[in-house]
Amino acid sequence: MSETTSSTPASASSRRRRGFLPRVTGTVGPLGIGIATLWLSIIVLLPLAALAVASVEDGLGGFVDAVTAPNALAALRVTVLVSAAVAVLNVVMGTLVAWVLVRDEFPGKKFVNILIDLPFALPTIVASIVLLSLYGPDSPLGIHLNATQGGLIVALAFVTLPFVVRSVQPVLLEIDREVEEAAASMGASNATIFRRIVLPTLMPSIVSGAGLAFARAIGEYGSIVLIGGNIPGETQVASQYIQQQIEIDRQQAAAAVSVTLLAIAFVTLFVLRVVSTRGQRRQELDR
Structure with a gap:
């Protein structure tokens, strides 16, 4: 039982080095950052920019x-x-x-x-x-x-x-x-x-x-x-x-x-x- 438990992390680490398991980093990567930025731009930045432009029309x-x-x-x-x-x-x-x-x-x-x-x-x-x-x-x-x-x-x-x-x-x-x-x-x-x-x-x-x-x-x-x-x-x-x-x-x-x-x-x-x-x-x- 102890051998199985102790070998599990080592085997998982070995499989990760070989490319079988993805590495968890907690980040969303460039795609996630791009989607978040696009969404904030559409929902927040563009309306605020349009309001600012309208306020200085004159x-x-x-x-x-x-x-x-x-x-x-x-x-x-x-x-x-x-x-x-x-x-x-x-x-x-x-x-x-x-x-x-x-x-x-x-x-x-x-x-x-x-x-x-x-x-x-x-x-x-x-x-x-x-x-x-x-x-x-x-x-x-x-x-x-x-x-x-x-x-x-x-x-x-x-x-x-x-x-x-x-x-x-x-x-x-x-x-x-x-x-x-x-x-x-x-x-x-x-x-x-x-x-x-x-x-x-x-x-x-x-x-x-x-x-x-x-x-x-x-x-x-x-x-x-x-x-x-x-x-x-x-x-x-x-x-x-x-x-x-x-x-x-x-x-x-x-x-x-x-x-x-x-x-x-x-x-x-x-x-x-x-x-x-x-x-x-x-x-x-x-x-």
């Missing part, structure tokens, strides 16, 4: 005029401010939800865990209808958020909450509880343990979740289309302004504002990448 001056128009600036301002507020709100509530799902046991926990992903599957226009029925003019709760920035925040918080929860939850699962127990045995309070031990570990994932939530919120349309009210300068966000420009046949203006949103999202994601990389290097050094 020259750079036309691009600047379209982006700096009063209503465009107002829509961008509302979009960025509301999205930032939603990101901060979800940092707090999303981290709390992730903590409860990981550290606490309660009836219906599995159902709640599944419920977190509902915004990913639910059509956002359905969310807008539900929110309008709950917080609109005929609200059964007596809370009227229709055509207010509060309504925008509630709608965007609904669709972006999973980004923070799902970013923080896996890190919480991997945290070594023995370190917390050791700190507690030495007299550290729960607040001190969270601030000095847990929070530094969670911070890269919290920042990542907040950035993803912000990037998602600045381009959101479906969930706010009904409850937002689309009031220029107050509740009109950039996605609604873009639709408005398309409806009045101002394609170049719509493309210019779209490129601006893409630039904001790209900068956000780039900063996330830098923060995530530094966080990983710091954790490796601590180990």
Whole structure:
């Protein structure tokens, strides 16, 4: 039995040298790289390039005029401010939800865990209808958020909450509880343990979740289309302004504002990448 076991690797190695067995390298080769590049070009790069070209059809001056128009600036301002507020709100509530799902046991926990992903599957226009029925003019709760920035925040918080929860939850699962127990045995309070031990570990994932939530919120349309009210300068966000420009046949203006949103999202994601990389290097050094 032992002879058979010991001879198997040697025979396999011999057959591999003779060319009978393929060598596993984990790479896809030039063909795989070419297919992946072609697919990304068709799905991502070509549409973005077409959008960029459309945004400068009237020259750079036309691009600047379209982006700096009063209503465009107002829509961008509302979009960025509301999205930032939603990101901060979800940092707090999303981290709390992730903590409860990981550290606490309660009836219906599995159902709640599944419920977190509902915004990913639910059509956002359905969310807008539900929110309008709950917080609109005929609200059964007596809370009227229709055509207010509060309504925008509630709608965007609904669709972006999973980004923070799902970013923080896996890190919480991997945290070594023995370190917390050791700190507690030495007299550290729960607040001190969270601030000095847990929070530094969670911070890269919290920042990542907040950035993803912000990037998602600045381009959101479906969930706010009904409850937002689309009031220029107050509740009109950039996605609604873009639709408005398309409806009045101002394609170049719509493309210019779209490129601006893409630039904001790209900068956000780039900063996330830098923060995530530094966080990983710091954790490796601590180990």
